[in-house]
Amino acid sequence: MCQLLGMNCNVPTDICFSFEGFAARGGKTDDHRDGWGIAFFEGKGCRLFLDAKPSIASPIADLVRCFPIHTKHAIAHIRKATQGEISLENCHPFRREMWGKYWVFAHNGDLRDFHPQDLEFYQPVGNTDSEKAFCLILDKLRASFPHSKPPIEKFYLVLSEITSFIAEKGTFNYLLSDGEHFFAHCSTKLSYIVRQAPFAAAHLIDEDLTVDFNELTTPSDRVAIIATTPLTDNEVWTTIQPGELLAFQDGLPMSYR
Amino acid sequence: MCQLLGMNCNVPTDICFSFEGFAARGGKTDDHRDGWGIAFFEGKGCRLFLDAKPSIASPIADLVRCFPIHTKHAIAHIRKATQGEISLENCHPFRREMWGKYWVFAHNGDLRDFHPQDLEFYQPVGNTDSEKAFCLILDKLRASFPHSKPPIEKFYLVLSEITSFIAEKGTFNYLLSDGEHFFAHCSTKLSYIVRQAPFAAAHLIDEDLTVDFNELTTPSDRVAIIATTPLTDNEVWTTIQPGELLAFQDGLPMSYR
Numbered sequence: 001m002c003q004l005l006g007m008n009c010n011v012p013t014d015i016c017f018s019f020e021g022f023a024a025r026g027g028k029t030d031d032h033r034d035g036w037g038i039a040f041f042e043g044k045g046c047r048l049f050l051d052a053k054p055s056i057a058s059p060i061a062d063l064v065r066c067f068p069i070h071t072k073h074a075i076a077h078i079r080k081a082t083q084g085e086i087s088l089e090n091c092h093p094f095r096r097e098m099w100g101k102y103w104v105f106a107h108n109g110d111l112r113d114f115h116p117q118d119l120e121f122y123q124p125v126g127n128t129d130s131e132k133a134f135c136l137i138l139d140k141l142r143a144s145f146p147h148s149k150p151p152i153e154k155f156y157l158v159l160s161e162i163t164s165f166i167a168e169k170g171t172f173n174y175l176l177s178d179g180e181h182f183f184a185h186c187s188t189k190l191s192y193i194v195r196q197a198p199f200a201a202a203h204l205i206d207e208d209l210t211v212d213f214n215e216l217t218t219p220s221d222r223v224a225i226i227a228t229t230p231l232t233d234n235e236v237w238t239t240i241q242p243g244e245l246l247a248f249q250d251g252l253p254m255s256y257r
Numbered sequence: 258m259c260q261l262l263g264m265n266c267n268v269p270t271d272i273c274f275s276f277e278g279f280a281a282r283g284g285k286t287d288d289h290r291d292g293w294g295i296a297f298f299e300g301k302g303c304r305l306f307l308d309a310k311p312s313i314a315s316p317i318a319d320l321v322r323c324f325p326i327h328t329k330h331a332i333a334h335i336r337k338a339t340q341g342e343i344s345l346e347n348c349h350p351f352r353r354e355m356w357g358k359y360w361v362f363a364h365n366g367d368l369r370d371f372h373p374q375d376l377e378f379y380q381p382v383g384n385t386d387s388e389k390a391f392c393l394i395l396d397k398l399r400a401s402f403p404h405s406k407p408p409i410e411k412f413y414l415v416l417s418e419i420t421s422f423i424a425e426k427g428t429f430n431y432l433l434s435d436g437e438h439f440f441a442h443c444s445t446k447l448s449y450i451v452r453q454a455p456f457a458a459a460h461l462i463d464e465d466l467t468v469d470f471n472e473l474t475t476p477s478d479r480v481a482i483i484a485t486t487p488l489t490d491n492e493v494w495t496t497i498q499p500g501e502l503l504a505f506q507d508g509l510p511m512s513y514r
Contacts, residue, residue, distance in 0.1 A: 044382050045345025047307060052299075059324045067316045088302025096354060100380035121378065123357035125301050 002092070002108045003032055004190065005076040006175040006226035008182040010250035013223050014068035015040075015076070017211045021204035021231045023065060025078055026055030029206040032078035035091040038064055039104040040071040041179035046102040050091040073177045077106035082129075089126035093175075094134050096122055098142055099149045101178045105134040108228055109171030109187055133166050137176070152181060152247065156256040159183065160245050167243070175226065182248040184226045186240035192226040193237045194251055202232045222251030259349070259365045260289055261447065262333040263432040263483035265439040267507035270480050271325035272297075272333070274468045278461035278488045280322060282335055283312030286463040289335035292348040295321055296361040297328040298436030303359040307348040330434045334363035339386075346383035350432075351391050353379055355399055356406045358435045362391040365485055366428030366444055390429065394419050409438060409504065413513040416440065417502055424500070432483065439505040441483045443497035448487050450494045451508055453479040459489045479508030 005022045007015050019038070027033045036055035040047045047069065051058040055078055077092035084090040092106035098121075107130035114129050121142050122135035140162045141155070149155065159176075163185050166172055172187040184190060195202075197220070199213035226248070230237040240246060246253040262279045264272050276295070284290045293312035297304045304326065308315040312335055334349035341347040349363035355378075364387035371386050378399050379392035397419045398412070406412065416433075420442050423429055429444040441447060452459075454477070456470035483505070487494040497503060503510040 042309075042345045045307070045309075045348070047345065048305060050302070050304060052302075059320065063316065063320050088299045088304065091302070095352075097380065097382060100382055102382055123354065125354060125357055125359055 002077055002079045003030070003228040004106055004108045004173060004175050004226070006182065006184060007071070007074040007223065008226070008248035008251055009072050009221070009223040011221055012070035012072055013221070014070050015074045016065060016068050017202070017204070017209070018225050018227070018231055019076060020065055020209060021206040022076060022078065022227065023055040023061050024206040026061070028056045032080045034081040034086045035079040036061060036077060037091045037093050037106070038074060038076040039093045039095065040069050041073040041177065042071060044101065044179060046095065046104060046179065048093065048095055048104070050088055052086055052088050052091055073179050073182050075104050075106050075175045075177055082110045084126055084128035087126065090128050092130060094131050096134070096138055098138050099147070101149065101180070103138060103176065103178050105137070105174060105176045107133060108173040108189070111166065111170040111172065114166070114169045133172065133174070136166065137162050149178070153256050156245070156247060160257065163245055173228065183245060184240060184248065185245045186242055188242060189228055190226065190240040191230050191237040192224055192240060192253065193230070193235055194222060194224045194253070196222040196251070201234070203234045205231060205233045224248050224251045224253065259334055259336045260287070260485040261363055261365045261430060261432050261483070263439065263441060264328070264331040264480065265483070265505035265508055266329050266478070266480040268478055269327035269329055270478070271327050272331045273322060273325050274459070274461070274466070275482050275484070275488055276333060277322055277466060278463040279333060279335065279484065280312040280318050281463040283318070285313045289337045291338040291343045292336040293318060293334060294348045294350050294363070295331060295333035296350045296352065297326050298330040298434065299328060301358065301436060303352065303361060303436065305350065305352055305361070307345055309343055309345050309348055330436050330439050332361050332363050332432045332434055339367045341383055341385035344383065347385050347388070349387060351388050353391070353395055355395050356404070358406065358437070360395060360433065360435050362394070362431060362433045364390060365430040365446070368423065368427040368429065371423070371426045390423050390431075393423065394433070406435075410513050413502070413504055417514065420502055430485065440502060441497060441505065442502045443499055445499060446485055447483065447497045448494040449481055449483040449497060449510065450487070450492055451479060451481045451510070453508070458491070460491045462488060462490045481505050481508045481510065
């Protein structure tokens with residue numbers, strides 16, 4: 001299995017604090033040593049850092065920890081391989097272009113006997129169940145809406161259908177974003193917290209590190225952090241229910257079901 | 258205009274020495290300050306580092322300079338904007354997936370009145386002429402070979418045709434790779450050098466730095482470096498002729514015309 005970390009905000013924010021705790025799980029406080037990755041949207045652009053090394057031993061992870069990249073949408077992943085060897089092409093997040101936008105996807109779980117046929121537009125490069133699922137999601141969305149991204153309610157409906165179909169094959173927790181909307185699907189385990197005024201101090205579970213967000217924010221800031229398991233031990237995280245697909249916007253979870 | 262740097266080798270090699278001189282042109286020895294990027298293939302996987310900052314002021318460029326990533330195919334670019342604002346989505350190289358492989362593209366030049374219509378599979382995310390050209394190249398290749406990559410001779414023929422068509426619109430020097438083949442097209446300015454045994458010392462033009470490749474290589478190594486203008490002042494670089502499309506393999510230039 002793997003672990004997911006996502007961030008969705010109403011103003012560009014750096015993910016350094018959360019990534020510090022999350023990256024520790026890549027070989028220090030947990031055993032997700034088989035690669036890691038993080039994607040940051042900056043407007044329509046998207047940065048993607050990937051490494052098949054454990055996140056605690058990766059110079060690229062050091063850069064991400066120390067160099068604050070401000071973004072409204074970030075998706076990170078640390079891998080413990082279940083399907084597919086340990087290699088760069090099997091590191092999440094995966095990225096494709098659809099409708100002139102970049103789409104980024106990371107998965108936690110395991111899909112058994114999952115071999116989607118007749119993928120028309122998108123083919124996996126590696127050999128994980130996760131990348132196959134991502135390609136199938138995009139293929140179905142593109143077949144449903146050939147030319148451009150539809151209104152969010154229509155998009156959500158088709159995404160829910162494909163998600164339910166794939167979730168029947170196994171464990172399918174995922175994060176998906178195009179830099180405009182941010183989707184989080186819980187199959188077995190996914191939590192989130194929304195930080196907004198009045199801000200307080202937060203203390204990491206995986207590192208002895210406290211940040212007082214009151215000193216770093218303005219009163220109108222709102223930041224949602226989504227993670228496989230809570231990253232802090234002095235805040236109340238909300239458990240996403242199995243089968244629930246949330247669409248985060250400006251740091252708030254929405255459901256269009 | 259922009260500058261291109263490419264590397265194609267028969268064994269995984271780091272690009273640190275060449276990138277050192279090349280990155281200096283991003284604001285120190287030349288004025289290509291409007292962003293930069295570099296892509297490295299590792300097997301089927303591909304790392305892409307992009308930054309809208311000048312390469313001489315980018316912490317990510319520092320990482321690339323100091324952290325040797327070994328690859329058989331690398332493409333780098335420093336940008337001086339002609340079309341499209343200075344932003345992450347307009348930084349080269351661009352990347353797309355086709356036939357289950359990543360394709361990476363960087364362009365030096367300027368295409369005027371270039372607005373390809375009816376792009377079926379690939380849409381630009383940013384607003385450069387370069388990304389439009391990349392999308393058109395992939396679209397035509399995919400329309401010609403819907404299911405998988407054809408033999409190199411057939412591929413080269415179609416790529417030549419699209420390239421000639423686009424080159425009529427302006428200056429179109431480019432580098433393109435899928436981690437298996439490496440293509441370099443010269444429209445106005447592009448040079449290469451093949452380093453192989455007996456190896457000697459090379460001295461950068463843009464930095465006072467010398468590397469003795471004899472100490473770093475084995476006798477069977479072969480490395481082609483392709484760049485807009487030569488990077489060293491004590492080696493003989495070959496000028497690629499305008500209109501020439503070379504396909505590098507294992508550090509050797511081939512033409513299938």
